[in-house]
Amino acid sequence: MRPFLKLAITVWTVLGLSASALAQEALEVTDIRYQGSVGTVVWIELAEHLGYLAPLKAKWVGNTISGPQDVQAVVSNDIDIGGAFNGALVKLIVKKAPVKAVLGYYGVDDTTWSGYYVKNDSPIKTARDLLGKKVAMNTLGAHHDFIVREYLERNKITDEEAKQVTFVITPPVTGEQALRQNQVEVTTLGGILRDKALERGGIRPLFTDRDLFGNFTAGSYVLRNKFIEQNPKASKHLVSALARSIEWARNTPPAQVRSTFESIIKARGRAESADAIQYWKSTGIPSVGGVVLDKDLQVWIDWLVKEDIIKAGQVKPSDLYTNALNSYATGAKVAAK
Incomplete structure (x- = not known):
């Protein structure tokens, strides 16, 4: 039986290597x-x-x-x-x-969504209150940019008025800090970063992307x-x-x-x-x-x-x-x- 087992192991090993090689060859990169x-x-x-x-x-x-x-x-x-x-x-x-x-x-x-947060004592309560204020987000021309613009438009803020809102590019991991240190009046927080910030307290949502689009x-x-x-x-x-x-x-x-x-x-x-x-x-x-x-x-x-x-x-x-x-x-x- 030993020679047979050795032969079987050798055959299966070769077949396994061949299958792996064929899989590699089957894909172009x-x-x-x-x-x-x-x-x-x-x-x-x-x-x-x-x-x-x-x-x-x-x-x-x-x-x-x-x-x-x-x-x-x-x-x-x-x-x-x-x-x-x-x-x-x-x-x-x-x-x-x-x-x-x-x-x-x-x-x-x-359970997974992004909110646009202000400090609890912030006077910002409506879209119009954002005029002249700074909003932190990860990048321009993307998700958070569009959501803020949609929020402004749905609340009857004209294009000319919307120019008074300043979007500030901020790495997501420092968005909470930027808000608490008054570098911005509104910050974008989602998922894990949002939950950690809420645990620390002192902030409230102005609106969320789920509010707007489900x-x-x-x-x-x-x-x-x-x-x-x-x-x-x-x-x-x-x-x-x-x-x-x-x-x-x-x-x-x-x-x-x-x-x-x-x-x-x-x-x-x-x-x-x-x-x-x-x-x-x-x-x-x-x-x-x-x-x-x-x-x-x-x-x-x-x-x-x-x-x-x-x-x-x-x-x-x-x-x-x-x-x-x-x-x-x-x-x-x-x-x-």
């Missing part, structure tokens, strides 16, 4: 370049940790706090996948940025059109792996997700704190597998038309995204409706 975020875990990192990404490997090239910058890095071929607020994506793609939205990666649900997928990952054309198998594998990681996080107890995130942050060794992870509650993504829906983009197309940034009929949602790479697409559309 091996590394996927991406930008991360300090103190948090992005979906490609979770997908790699869970084993969904293999045989692809995630290659970290740095961190960013800006969605538009992340997508610009995709356009310039500095990274392979990046994400931004859907309104910013509409503007970029209308301007002929050679990218396609392939997966929703963040959004607003019952639950929605707010931002999408994009790939370069050329990348998809040249690497169809790798593109499909990548997007499906990210979608699987989103579904894992949507259906796994939050405590287990938090523990997993903490272990990923510790293992990557970037000299950062994982303290904020204890406040993670949900993905914020309402659609199954992050599938992109027409409505996720149509609301911002309508807004940009209303603001005369693009022309009516210039673009439709299907011009901006594809679900062809997402293995959850068929069932997720039905579930999201």
